[in-house]
Amino acid sequence: MTFTRRDTLVMGLGATVAAMLPLRATASTEDAIAAFTGGASVGTGGITLTAPEIAENGNTVPISVSAPGATAIMVLAAGNPNPDVGTFNFGPLAGSHEASTRIRLAGTQDVIAVAKLADGSFVQTSAEIKVTIGGCGG
C-alpha cells in the first residue's frame, strides 16, 4: 500500500484530533452491542445510568444502572482497552431492575448501558465521565 502526501496529511490531522478528544467508542464497542442485541435496533428512554461527572480516580468509579422491566443490562466503557464491563441479568426474585457497582476507566470516556427489555426490545443510554489525572501520582 502506498500513501499519497494528502493521505498522510489527513491521517496526521486525524491523529491530532484523536489525541485531543476523550477516548471514543471503537469497533469493539459496536461489536459488543451487536453481540448483546443480536443486531436488533436499539432505542432510547426507559434506562438510566448514574455516574459522577468527574471521577477523582479511574480505578474506582461508582456507577448505577436502572431500566424498569429489563431482563438484563450490559455496561460498556467505550474507551477502555476492552470495552466490556459487565452484564447484570435479573432473576425472578429481583426487587428492581437496577444495580450499582464500581468500575475501572482508563481515562475520560463514554460509559454505555444497554438494556434488554421483557418484550425483547433494547434501549441504551450513555454518560461521559471525566477522569482526572492528578499531579501527585504518589
Place this chain on the structure above:
Amino acid sequence: MSDVKPRVRVPKTASAGETITIKTLISHRMESGQRKDSDGNPIPRQIINRFTCDFNGENVIDVKMEPAISTNPYFEFQAVVPAAGEFVFTWYDDNGEVYTETKSIAIG
C-alpha cells in the same frame, strides 16, 4: 487466593413480599491481564468472572463480570423476599475457585 473474604449486608428481617436492598463486597485483586510486572512481563488475568445471588433456589441477580470491574468488587441490588429463607451468594474465580456466603432472613 487465601485472602479472599466476602462481606454481605442483608437485613435480618423483612415482611413477606418486601423488597430489600443487598450490598456485597469481596476482597479480590481483579488482576485485569492488562498490567505488566517490573520486568515488563504481562501479569496474567485473574478475576472473579461471575457473581450470583439466589434466594431459596430462585435467582435474584446473575452478573457477568469483566476486568473493568474494580478491585474488591462491590454490588448493590434489590431482592424480593416472598418468605423466610436463605440467600446464597456465589463468586466464581478465573482460577476455578468458588467463594460462597449465606445469609438467613426471617419474616417479621
Place this chain on the structure above:
Amino acid sequence: MKKPIAGLALAAALALPSVAVADEDAKLIINGEIELVTETEPAAHLDGALRSVRSGWTFRTTETQALQMDDFDNPGMIFVDQALDSFETVDGAAGKSCASCHEDPAEFEGLRAQLPKYNEEAGEVWTMEMYVNNCRTERMEAEAWGWKSQPMLNMNALISLQSRGMPVNVAIDGPAQSVWEQGKEMYYTRYGQLELSCANCHEDNYDNYIRADHLSQGQTNGFPVYRLKQANLITQHNRFRGCIRDTRAHTFAEGSPEFVALELYVASRGNGLSVEAPSVRN
C-alpha cells in the same frame, strides 16, 4: 452531585474546568451514627500557620466522601476483617497470637490517637508499626512484619479503628520534643529538584490545585488510608515517600527515623481532628 442539570454543569465547567469539586460543608457521619470532627481550631503550636485544621476528607468529591460514610461501602473495612483473623492466629516460637495477651482489639481504644509517642523503655518515639513488631518479635518470637506488608497494614487498620472518632492528641513535649523539632524542620525544608517543602503545598496552597489534584492540608488522621489509586491500604510513610519523590528528590525509607519524626510533627498539626482510620482517599 450525581447528574446536575445541563445549566449547572456548564457553569461548573466554566468555573473549574476538569477539576473535581468537593463539598466543603459536608458532615462526616459514619453509619448514620458516629459524627467525626473534620474541621477544628489549630493547636497553639501551629503559631497561626493554618486558619483552620481540615481533614483530607473535606477536600474530596462527594463520591469519594460517600465511600467513607458507611462501613459497608468502605473497602478499607475488608482489611480490618482480615486483621481480625490474624489477631487470632498463632505465629512464632512462643506459640502465641495477639489474642493470647490482648483479649479483644477494643483494648486498644485510644492508642491510635496518641501515636506516634515516646516509648520509655526503648528511649525513642514509636509508631504503630513499631509497637506491633515489638509484640511480634519479643512476645510471640515471630518474625517482624514488613512496614508496608499486607498483614501490617491490616493490623494497623484494625487497631486504629478502635480509636475512630477520638481526637488526635499526640504529645510534643518532654522526651518527644527533640523528635518533634526534627520533624518540623523537615516539614519546612525544600527537597528535590523542584525545591518543594511539605509546607509549600500543604500549608501555603491547600485548597488550590496541582493540575487536577485538589491539595489537602496533608493531615494524617485518616491513616492507614484506603487509597483508590492503589485499591489497598497505604501507610503514612508510603505517602511521605510519594510526596518527596514527586519533588524529584531521593526519599527516605519507610520506617526511617526521619519519617518517624515527620510522622510525629504532621500528626501534631492535626491535633483535635478525629481519628478516621481506615479512611478513603483518591
